[in-house]
Amino acid sequence: MGASCYLCERRYDTINGQSPGDAVGACKLCGVLACLAHGMRNANDPAFICGCCVPNLLTVAALWHLRGGDTPPRHSPDDGQASPKSPSGFAQLAPGISKLEDLITDIADDQWAWIDSDIEYLLKLMVDREAPAALRAFAEPEAIVARTLMAAAIAIATKLNLPSDEMHPMLQQAMQAAVVNRYG
Ligand SMILES: [Zn+2]
Ligand SMILES: [Zn+2]
Numbered sequence: 521m522g523a524s525c526y527l528c529e530r531r532y533d534t535i536n537g538q539s540p541g542d543a544v545g546a547c548k549l550c551g552v553l554a555c556l557a558h559g560m561r562n563a564n565d566p567a568f569i570c571g572c573c574v575p576n577l578l579t580v581a582a583l584w585h586l587r588g589g590d591t592p593p594r595h596s597p598d599d600g601q602a603s604p605k606s607p608s609g610f611a612q613l614a615p616g617i618s619k620l621e622d623l624i625t626d627i628a629d630d631q632w633a634w635i636d637s638d639i640e641y642l643l644k645l646m647v648d649r650e651a652p653a654a655l656r657a658f659a660e661p662e663a664i665v666a667r668t669l670m671a672a673a674i675a676i677a678t679k680l681n682l683p684s685d686e687m688h689p690m691l692q693q694a695m696q697a698a699v700v701n702r703y704g
Contacts, residue, residue: 527558527571532680534558535571536624537631549573549609562613562623571676572686573610574623578673579691580610581617586657586666618665620672635675642671645698652697654690674698 522542534540534557543553545568554570562569569577620627620635627635646655646667658667674694677687684692 523553525555525558526552527554527680532558532571532682535574535676535679536560536626537629544568547573549577549613560624560626569623571680572682575673575677575680575682575691576686576688577610577613577617577623578620578669578676579688579694581614581623582658582666582669582673583690584611584614585618585669586663617669619668634679635672638675638678639668639671642674642698643667646671654693654697670694 525540525543528540536557538555538557540557541555543555545559546553547559547570548562548567549569550573552570552572554568558571559568560571560574561567617623624632626632645651646658648659651659655670657663658670670690673691677691677695678698684695687695
């Protein structure tokens with residue numbers, strides 16, 4: 521019998537079409553054990569990252585690009601909030617992520633097909649003139665990289681059914697804004 525997956529225990533949905541099972545690794549960013557259906561390896565840095573950290577890391581990368589991406593993010597105090605256990609890990613990885621493929625190497629596979637329409641919907645929402653305040657910073661034409669990463673973060677957090685206490689504060693705000701806009 522293997523070690524159990526934290527995300528399976530908390531009954532989070534799967535995101536990549538793999539079958540849930542025993543944990544195959546510990547997340548480099550937060551340390552939880554995760555199974556194949558709830559974790560992935562980073563393209564640039566072959567380390568295991570759990571499903572909870574994926575949307576949070578995309579959020580940190582989105583914020584880094586939104587600020588112009590020219591200052592070393594590890595010195596920004598608000599970058600570490602997603603993971604008190606590894607405050608610098610997110611900031612170190614964020615500059616290497618400017619598109620979804622940089623984090624999710626198999627994003628072109630069928631198991632990820634669901635994400636395209638969700639991202640498309642969210643991108644439209646974020647450039648809407650009536651966009652909620654939390655998302656407005658992403659509406660600028662030059663913020664397309666940040667906007668796409670943020671949309672992917674929202675889509676994945678939604679698919680996982682991630683509770684807000686597992687989310688980076690910006691992701692919490694963006695999720696609330698997206699939900700209010702969709703159902704309000
Ligand atoms: Zn699992
Ligand atoms: Zn993690």
